[in-house]
Amino acid sequence: MRFDDRVAVVSGGANGIGWATVERLLDEGARVAILDLETDAAAAKLAARASDHDTTLHRAEVFACDVTRAASVDEAVASVIERFGRIDVLAAVAGGDRLTDDELGEEHWTSIVDWNLHGPVRLIRACREALTASRGAIVMVGSVNGVAAYGEPAYASAKAGLTLLAKNLAVTFGPAGVRVNVVAPGTIRTRVWDTQGGPDRLAPLYPLGRVGEPADIAAAIAFLASDDASWITGVTLPVDGGSLAGPFAVMSHLLDAGE
Template identity: 50%
Template structure:
């Protein structure tokens, strides 16, 4: 399928993990892709992979906690391609395992800025262009099951919960103007953050009714669906892509399944 022929997508966090997989998927379906990442080297490598495969992609260094950096990335996208149709917000992270009691104000503010305010910053920069997208604009944001249940990591989880409210409010406000907003809530995804925790993914696997943790491509498939015209009448939803984790609830902890 080439659901994005002629369209332009900006993917934050596009150099690694879910962002990388989303950029590759959108490019494979015909979108010109701008891969924005604080790790410019990684974003350049993904862009090169897209271009060598016959797609069109460019990379830009972007720190979502810095307004000027975000504005510059959006300006590059629209200057290079003349339009912006899709914004995918994947940049974020938990960073450390500090307990709630030991989380000082500065650490809390950094995590909320990265995971919530940074998304709002990107949307504000992109929105004027999405509002005039010829086929309507679409914003897909990556949240987390942490924003929907008690799974620890309080500053990260609170920020991810905030993304849900941001999404539904913007979907209501800008739907009449042709822009859709949706949120994906992934479960555990096999990305580089687990590289320093040997055996953790294997232990977590037992919590998932579908018998495995997720791959970045699982989330990228949901991103492509929600950003496409196949979801033209879907806005303001929170879509768990979690291998059945939230549906299982307390059952996930049983050992006799």
């Protein structure tokens, strides 16, 4: 119960990695504010969970929020503070990619960077005072795309930006006791792969022989947000089944195996 009496804000908490993070933090005692566009989906998941875990329902609440709009983020965070009185953890999960043939297109870059890099900045700005008061922790969700060339340059650049955002804020927020880290997932089984033939076709690229589950990322987020990581700040932690360990070696192995 690492999060007893703590309040966590999870953007993108209605689905996928965000929802797994919400469940993990609830299981470990937190009160959780879900900030998402899909408020109905979040409410339905909480209601479904309540039948089995009725003690957790009163510890979670859903707030409408669009991380691409500063006013929406400010309003949602103000409501969280009004409702819960404090913020100890910010998990900035909301983000994603839109596949395009025009990978250097002006509109594509503006929207992808705004969503994946500026979105977390808006959340941090809104939560900063509360996190300073609690000596809290920030965990942002990047991607292996932000660490090496896996394609999709706009998305990759935005996710890579989170690494330097975390390093810089680790230095400036450190004296106030606020830690800032990033997790960089590989392929994770969420709905984003539904239109791309499912995630499992990529399993051979992972030395551990499978793609990741949302709970794999939630565990890493919970670790970095917890006191177990109290001397860790400014890092980007790959959670990737070994994909980044040696991409050339992985490909050589597959070629030798005739795949």
